[in-house]
Amino acid sequence: MENDTTLAKDQKLLAIQKELEEATALELPMMEQNLPIIGTITTLGTLMGLLGTVIGMIRSFAALAAGGSADSMALSQGISEALINTAFGILTGALAVISYNYYTNKIDKLTYSLDEVGFSIVQTFAATHK
DSSP states (O other): OOOOOSSHHHHHHHHHHHHHHHHHHHHHHHHHHHHHHHHHHHHHHHHHHHHHHHHHHHHHHHHHHHSSOOOOOHHHHHHHHHHHHHHHHHHHHHHHHHHHHHHHHHHHHHHHHHHHHHHHHOOOOOHHHO
16 A cells, blocks of 8 residues: 555555455454354253253153162162263353353454454554655
8 A cells, every 4th residue: 555656545544444354354254153063062062961861860760660669779870860961961051151152252352453453554554654
């Protein structure tokens, strides 16, 4: 822009702003495309935990139904399995939500930083060129 004599100063400033906006518009969507994957992991982790809970509870009820008397070992094993699976589902969901928020925050900070740098470049060019 500095060596371009065909454009007025205002046109140069607009061209610089346009180029910076295009660069941001091209790069940020690439970074954001991974966020739905993290959101999906949240859902799948929770669903897998619930499925494990259901399977553990089915085993517990099967132990109760067997032979008219409760098999305490099978019953406690089924309940333990259900609780462990629930805990893993909650943990997976929590980690995925934390990761999603962490990366969203990083992308937001990067976007803000790029906007600030672009503004500074335009202001510096405007102040130092005729």
